[in-house]
Structure formats: structure tokens, C-alpha cells
Amino acid sequence: MKDLLKKLVEAFGPAGNESRIRDVIRKEVEGLVDEVTVDAMGNLIAIRRGQGPRVMIAAHMDEIGVIVTHIDDEGFVRFSNMGGISPFMLIGQRVIFDNGTIGAFGMEKLDDMKDLKLNKMFIDIGAKDGASAKEKVSIGDIGAFHREAHFQGDRVIAKSLDNRAGCAVLVQALKELAGREIPNQVYAVFTVQEELGLRGAKTAAYGINPDVGFAVDVTGTGDTPEAPTMAVKLGEGPTIKVKDRVVLTHPRVRRFMTETAEKNGIPYQLEILEGGGTDTGPIHLTREGVPSGAISVPTRYIHTPSEMADMNDMKNAVKLFVAILEAKLDEAIL
Amino acid sequence: MLLKTLTEAFGVSGQEQEVAAILREQVSPYCDKVETDALGNLIAIKNGNEKGPKVMLSAHMDEIGLMVMYIENSGTLRFKPIGGVDPRVLVSKSVYVGKDRVPGVIGAKPIHLQKREEADKPFDIDGLFIDIGAKDKDEAEKLVKPGDGIIFATKYQDIGTSRAKAKAFDDRVGCAVLARLLMMDKQWNFTLQGVFTAQEEVGGRGAQVASYSLEPDIAIAFEGTTASDVPGSKEHLYSTSLGKGPALTHADASFVADPRIVKRLMEVADKNGIPYQMRELTTGGTDAGRIHLVREGIPAVVVSVPTRYIHSPASIIDKCDFENAIKLMAAFLDSIEERGLPF
Numbered sequence: 283m284k285d286l287l288k289k290l291v292e293a294f295g296p297a298g299n300e301s302r303i304r305d306v307i308r309k310e311v312e313g314l315v316d317e318v319t320v321d322a323m324g325n326l327i328a329i330r331r332g333q334g335p336r337v338m339i340a341a342h343m344d345e346i347g348v349i350v351t352h353i354d355d356e357g358f359v360r361f362s363n364m365g366g367i368s369p370f371m372l373i374g375q376r377v378i379f380d381n382g383t384i385g386a387f388g389m390e391k392l393d394d395m396k397d398l399k400l401n402k403m404f405i406d407i408g409a410k411d412g413a414s415a416k417e418k419v420s421i422g423d424i425g426a427f428h429r430e431a432h433f434q435g436d437r438v439i440a441k442s443l444d445n446r447a448g449c450a451v452l453v454q455a456l457k458e459l460a461g462r463e464i465p466n467q468v469y470a471v472f473t474v475q476e477e478l479g480l481r482g483a484k485t486a487a488y489g490i491n492p493d494v495g496f497a498v499d500v501t502g503t504g505d506t507p508e509a510p511t512m513a514v515k516l517g518e519g520p521t522i523k524v525k526d527r528v529v530l531t532h533p534r535v536r537r538f539m540t541e542t543a544e545k546n547g548i549p550y551q552l553e554i555l556e557g558g559g560t561d562t563g564p565i566h567l568t569r570e571g572v573p574s575g576a577i578s579v580p581t582r583y584i585h586t587p588s589e590m591a592d593m594n595d596m597k598n599a600v601k602l603f604v605a606i607l608e609a610k611l612d613e614a615i616l
Numbered sequence: 617m618l619l620k621t622l623t624e625a626f627g628v629s630g631q632e633q634e635v636a637a638i639l640r641e642q643v644s645p646y647c648d649k650v651e652t653d654a655l656g657n658l659i660a661i662k663n664g665n666e667k668g669p670k671v672m673l674s675a676h677m678d679e680i681g682l683m684v685m686y687i688e689n690s691g692t693l694r695f696k697p698i699g700g701v702d703p704r705v706l707v708s709k710s711v712y713v714g715k716d717r718v719p720g721v722i723g724a725k726p727i728h729l730q731k732r733e734e735a736d737k738p739f740d741i742d743g744l745f746i747d748i749g750a751k752d753k754d755e756a757e758k759l760v761k762p763g764d765g766i767i768f769a770t771k772y773q774d775i776g777t778s779r780a781k782a783k784a785f786d787d788r789v790g791c792a793v794l795a796r797l798l799m800m801d802k803q804w805n806f807t808l809q810g811v812f813t814a815q816e817e818v819g820g821r822g823a824q825v826a827s828y829s830l831e832p833d834i835a836i837a838f839e840g841t842t843a844s845d846v847p848g849s850k851e852h853l854y855s856t857s858l859g860k861g862p863a864l865t866h867a868d869a870s871f872v873a874d875p876r877i878v879k880r881l882m883e884v885a886d887k888n889g890i891p892y893q894m895r896e897l898t899t900g901g902t903d904a905g906r907i908h909l910v911r912e913g914i915p916a917v918v919v920s921v922p923t924r925y926i927h928s929p930a931s932i933i934d935k936c937d938f939e940n941a942i943k944l945m946a947a948f949l950d951s952i953e954e955r956g957l958p959f
Contacts, residue, residue, distance in 0.1 A: 298867055298872035322913035322914065323908075323912075349898060351852065352896045421896060422867070422878070422894060481871075485910075485911065486912075488911050
């Protein structure tokens with residue numbers, strides 16, 4: 283699973299420009315499912331047809347990034363954020379654009395570092411002037427962070443574990459289920475623009491009209507020095523979501539998930555995420571409502587270029603999804 | 617003149633009927649069907665080939681404004697904002713209250729009576745009231761009632777060589793662009809759905825339900841957007857500049873524009889020698905934010921006329937940008953007729 287994860291986290295796919303990561307995932311899932319489609323928003327939908335209820339599982343494939351808003355006469359590039367970005371996190375980072383252009387982040391002179399804001403920062407692509415900068419980037423180009431993944435023991439340090447970790451879990455679950463009969467129809471959706479407000483999942487869920495919904499994403503932890511209080515630790519198992527800002531997990535779905543984990547000896551933690559939300563939010567409010575839940579991979583330093591997660595949590599998340607999809611979901615939940 | 621009539625019309629969010637009536641009268645002779653939906657959107661259809669795509673063009677009719685909340689015993693009115701109103705621009709402005717346009721003034725304690733600490737900071741909305749000249753509550757109640765919308769009493773004026781001043785260019789200039797396109801004596805080989813939306817300023821509400829019922833294949837929203845090309849603003853924070861042509865959006869806080877449509881618009885503009893500019897900020901949102909997430913997703917873009925001092929009693933546009941927005945969109949519609957949708 284390390285190779286798969288490395289491929290996914292290092293792929294380019296900032297919110298609003300997901301075509302490269304979509305191609306990477308498409309190659310992984312083709313052959314594992316009956317049909318692979320892309321909808322109007324750009325969501326990649328891998329479909330396993332058959333009998334039983336329609337189950338949608340969403341993993342967002344976009345990552346946080348930046349968008350070019352202005353190029354000045356000296357060749358410096360002004361930008362805005364695509365998704366939640368702290369300006370302090372940008373100092374010393376590198377951004378990469380679709381055409382491979384790499385830039386460093388710089389900032390205007392500040393009297394107090396607390397005054398740092400994105401509109402006081404710029405990207406320096408090494409251009410001598412505005413004209414040569416415009417040959418490399420254009421207004422509207424969306425860039426992502428440039429970082430390699432590093433594996434150390436059971437842990438991985440990488441950009442975009444949010445949410446390529448979830449993508450890896452979903453792809454791996456499809457791989458393990460390939461060729462096996464299951465009593466559900468699966469719509470594995472690699473969604474776009476989650477970081478901009480859970481947008482891709484909304485239209486995908488409307489189109490699929492699922493009977494049951496799940497999301498797989500990352501979640502915060504409370505296991506670092508002076509961390510915010512949160513009963514989630516790296517390496518203690520994937521989390522089963524109880525609530526976040528946009529969803530209260532359907533009680534039958536939650537009970538089914540915890541029972542399935544216990545029955546199969548899969549470690550899990552319960553997740554109450556105080557800030558943030560995930561694709562389960564729009565899914566559960568689709569049409570007449572969809573009973574929905576979520577599994578998350580505990581991750582430290584989310585929305586930085588150096589996020590950290592434990593491979594065992596991802597492997598156990600795969601096991602849990604495989605067990606969920608092998609169950610008769612219509613009897614268990616509906 | 618359309619810009620004058622539209623910008624002077626009364627149309628606080630949720631009370632767009634006067635604007636809708638003007639637009640209905642203007643576009644009806646040129647459209648196959650004109651109707652009003654449950655939320656007050658005015659929908660004007662020009663039929664095309666049944667098998668052709670459905671192209672939705674939209675502009676919002678509503679303007680930001682105020683609403684009467686309470687009538688004091690003294691006959692003055694307490695109010696709240698509707699949409700994004702900057703309370704600092706309100707003091708001493710002339711307003712019209714309600715559809716009958718009862719004239720009034722936004723009053724506040726004069727400078728002579730203010731304590732030093734009061735004079736140092738702007739009034740907030742709770743410190744302001746509207747005086748319609750009523751002697752007491754009974755007299756005021758004969759003229760106005762809680763729930764009445766309130767607009768700025770600004771007259772349209774041509775100023776400078778090509779510019780115009782008015783309230784509510786956001787988004788009556790967009791309404792005028794859309795009306796002019798619908799009033800072209802022309803049918804295309806695709807169905808054109810012109811939607812004058814309600815309640816954009818309070819969250820893109822009209823556009824959401826209209827696009828749900830119309831199910832277009834592509835949507836273009838016309839806007840009057842922020843232009844901050846003024847002293848005190850740094851060039852990279854201008855957003856747009858007056859006179860440089862209509863502005864195309866790549867992304868704002870509410871959506872990411874469909875890059876294929878943006879590309880087609882640029883091609884069409886270049887080919888026809890129509891100036892355009894990119895909107896260089898990602899703040900703010902429009903009807904496109906709601907439209908693109910309707911049903912299974914609708915590829916959408918925004919085309920804007922740069923507008924200085926939006927959401928204030930007096931904003932300024934360059935009429936060349938307005939005319940070029942119409943030219944660009946007419947050429948874009950022709951490109952769909954000739955080449956189909958850009959995806």
C-alpha cells in the first residue's frame with residue numbers, strides 16, 4: 283500500500299484542477315470495477331454493479347493549493363488560497379503548477395510577523411520580468427505544494443495525506459474486493475473541490491441517488507504536546523465518525539460500523555471532530571436524505587506540506603471498508 | 617434608457633416585482649415564453665432546436681438595501697440591512713421606503729451633540745434611524761409598515777465621457793446585459809433560458825431553484841463586480857479596472873469557473889477584438905456558486921461589468937465595458953451555434 287500511497291500523495295491535484303490526480307486514480311481502478319465515469323463537476327465515479335442497495339463511498343481527491351490572481355511588471359506572482367491555508371505555513375515552501383513551473387513563497391516587509399496575510403505574500407518563479415513570468419503562469423492557474431513522501435517505520439510524512447490517504451484506502455478496498463461477490467452495488471467516488479466547501483460530493487450524490495453513504499477522509503488527533511483535546515491517536519486504528527461540523531452520523535450506520543469492526547477484530551477509535559467537515563455532510567442531505575457515516579485516518583499537521591499518518595490505520599480502514607461492503611447493508615442499516 | 621430605468625427601480629431582495637415588471641415588458645416581444653416562478657424569478661425563454669443544448673444566462677434583479685423593522689412612537693423607523701450593507705455609508709443618505717417610495721433620510725445624532733468618543737467611530741446600524749417626516753407613530757403607520765424595503769434615492773447620471781453613476785449597478789447592469797441579449801431579433805439553434813433571479817444578495821436563493829427547474833447544460837451569470845482601481849488600493853488588489861472590458865472569473869469564494877467555458881470566452885473575445893480582463897480576486901460569491909451545484913452539476917462561469925463602490929448608494933461603471941460585455945456574449949452565443957458547447 284506504500285507504493286500506492288506515494289503515487290497518490292505526490293500526484294498534482296489542487297482543488298479546482300484535479301485532472302492529473304484523476305488520471306492517476308483512474309488507472310488504478312480501471313479493471314477493478316464495471317464502469318468508470320467522470321461527471322460534470324469532474325468527480326471520478328467507479329461503479330461495481332450487481333445486486334443490493336446502492337452504496338456511495340466518497341474520498342476527495344483534491345488537495346489544498348493556491349490560485350494565481352495577478353502578475354506584476356517585475357514578474358512576481360500574487361495569489362489567493364484554494365482551501366484552508368495559513369500564511370505562516372507557506373514560508374519556506376515550494377509551489378508547483380500544472381506545467382511543472384516551481385515557485386518559492388516570499389513576503390513584503392512587515393513590522394510585525396503577526397501582520398502576515400496572503401495578500402502580503404507572493405510567489406517568485408525566478409522570472410526576470412512580467413512578460414517572462416506570463417510565459418510560465420497565467421492568472422487563474424492553480425498550484426499545489428511540492429513535496430516528496432517519506433516513509434519512516436509505520437509512519438508516513440507527506441503533503442496531501444488529506445485526502446490521498448482516503449483515496450488510497452478506497453482504491454485498496456476496491457482492489458481487495460475485485461472478483462469477489464458482494465451483496466451491494468458500490469459507487470466509489472473520488473470527489474473534487476472538497477477543500478472549497480464539499481462541492482463535488484453534493485452533485486455526485488444527487489446523480490447517484492445512493493441508499494447508503496460513506497466518506498473516507500483524514501481527521502485531527504489529540505496526541506501531540508499541548509494538543510487540542512481530542513480522543514484520537516495515531517496508530518490506534520481508523521476512526522468511526524460520531525460528528526463533525528456538517529454531519530451527525532446516522533445512529534444505525536454508526537452502530538453497524540462499530541459492530542462490524544468489533545466482529546472482525548479491527549481496532550477503531552470514535553471521532554468527534556470539532557472543526558471541519560467532510561463529504562458525508564452533503565451526501566446525507568441529498569434528495570430525501572441518505573443514512574451516512576464516515577471513516578477517517580488520524581493525521582497530524584493537516585493542511586501543511588508535512589502531514590503525518592500511520593500506515594496501520596490506513597490498512598485497518600481498508601479492512602473495515604471491505605467488511606462493511608461484504609455485509610448485507612439493506613438488512614444492517616435500511 | 618434601460619440602464620437608467622433599471623438602476624432607479626425598487627428591488628430590495630425579496631421585493632423584486634417592480635424590476636421584474638420592467639424586464640418583462642422589455643423582453644416579452646422577443647421571447648417565446650416569459651413567466652415568473654414561485655420565488656419570483658423572471659424566466660424568459662427563446663426556443664431553439666429541441667435537440668440542441670439548453671443555455672442559461674442569468675442576472676440578479678435584487679439589490680442590497682434596508683428593511684423597516686420597527687416604528688418608534690416618535691414616528692422614526694428602525695431598520696436592518698438586507699444583504700451586504702456597509703453601515704458606514706448610510707449616515708445622512710436620502711432613501712425611499714417601500715414600493716410607494718415614501719421619501720426619507722437616514723438620520724443620526726448631529727456632530728454638535730456627539731460625545732468625543734462617539735465622534736471618533738462610525739455609527740453602527742442600531743444607532744441610526746430613518747426619518748420620513750412623520751410627526752408620530754400613527755402618521756408613520758399610514759405611510760409605511762414593518763417589512764417594507766428601503767432603497768437609496770439615487771438618480772442615474774451619465775458622467776465623464778463614457779461613465780455612468782447610479783445605485784444598484786450590482787446587478788442591474790447584468791440585467792441590462794441579459795435584457796439586451798434577449799432583445800436581439802434573433803433565435804439560435806439552442807434554447808436560450810434568460811433568468812432574472814431573485815434574492816442573490818441574501819445567498820443566491822432564486823438562482824438555485826430556477827436552475828433546478830430549468831436543468832441547463834451550461835450557465836453564465838452576469839454580474840456587476842468589484843472594481844477597486846482607486847487611490848489607496850494596491851494594483852494586485854484592484855480585482856478589476858474600469859474601461860478594460862468585461863471581467864471573466866476563474867474562481868471566487870463560491871465556485872470555480874468551468875475552465876473550458878472560460879477558454880472559449882477568451883478565444884471568442886480575441887477573435888472578435890473585444891477587450892476583456894480577468895477578475896484578479898477570489899473573494900465574494902455570485903449566483904454561479906449556487907447554480908453549478910444544482911442536481912448533477914452545471915458547468916458555469918461569470919461575466920462581469922467592473923463597478924466601483926458596489927453595495928453603496930452610488931456606484932460607477934464604464935459604459936464601454938457594458939457594451940463590450942454584450943458584444944462578447946453575443947459572439948459567444950454565436951460560437952455555440954457554430955461549434956456547439958465547449959465540452
